[in-house]
Amino acid sequence: MKRKLLTLGMALICVFSMTACGGTEDISANAESLYGITQDSAISYADQVIGSIQTIVAQNMQEQYASDAVISAALDSWESALEDIGEVQGMSGHTVAADEDGVTIDVHVDGSEHDADIVITLDDELALSSVTTNVEYSFGELMQNAALNTILGMGTVFVILILICLIIYCFNFIPKIQASFSGSGKEPEEKKEAAPAAPVPAVSAAAPAAQENPMDDCELVAVIAAAVAASEGAPSPEGFVVRSIRRVPVSRWKANK
Numbered sequence: 001m002k003r004k005l006l007t008l009g010m011a012l013i014c015v016f017s018m019t020a021c022g023g024t025e026d027i028s029a030n031a032e033s034l035y036g037i038t039q040d041s042a043i044s045y046a047d048q049v050i051g052s053i054q055t056i057v058a059q060n061m062q063e064q065y066a067s068d069a070v071i072s073a074a075l076d077s078w079e080s081a082l083e084d085i086g087e088v089q090g091m092s093g094h095t096v097a098a099d100e101d102g103v104t105i106d107v108h109v110d111g112s113e114h115d116a117d118i119v120i121t122l123d124d125e126l127a128l129s130s131v132t133t134n135v136e137y138s139f140g141e142l143m144q145n146a147a148l149n150t151i152l153g154m155g156t157v158f159v160i161l162i163l164i165c166l167i168i169y170c171f172n173f174i175p176k177i178q179a180s181f182s183g184s185g186k187e188p189e190e191k192k193e194a195a196p197a198a199p200v201p202a203v204s205a206a207a208p209a210a211q212e213n214p215m216d217d218c219e220l221v222a223v224i225a226a227a228v229a230a231s232e233g234a235p236s237p238e239g240f241v242v243r244s245i246r247r248v249p250v251s252r253w254k255a256n257k
Helices: 002-035 039-058 069-085 139-194 200-211 214-232 250-256
Strands: 088-099 102-111 116-122 128-135
Touching (some): 039 069, 039 116, 039 128, 069 128
Antiparallel strands (some): 088 102, 102 116, 116 128
């Protein structure tokens, strides 16, 4: 039984090996049959492109290739990925794939900090279409970056919401500010309206002043003296002296009548 299982396992390994080899031959055959390029020539071309990109970035000559969109994008991608790759220790694992749209060359880069994959794409006329550098991160690093992006996004949302709440809360003070500005213009009108009412207490205060007028008291004394003289049968009020004058209530005056 063990021999049968071992034989079956060896057969499966051989099948997978033949399938892998057949796939590589198909890829190379497609590239050679469709575009007349062999795997070795494709690998050599990829190494030349990568070496040129490394030289341009190392010498800070990116501005000279700013007019070329493909080269400029390739330089930016390599320069941004170089910070995570660290020191380039070597390149291996060239893979060539071809289809009706063009040829794709994948090169694995060994770095001191992270590994990376450089994907070089050629169109159906074997012209350079794009060069992209993809850094390989571990699962923990990917989760850490995802968590940081989530915290940054949620933090930004909460900050914006707090600002909106503060702005809405400040709307409560707008009517008070408007009232303070409009109230400053209405104060003179209120004073003008209240001004005519000021003489009213002066009229009431003038009545006691008129009652205390000495001329009115002299006339009242003369009238009372003439009345007393008439009641006594005297020809004139001379000789009568009025010592004091007291006001008698009306109800008592009616009772005496």
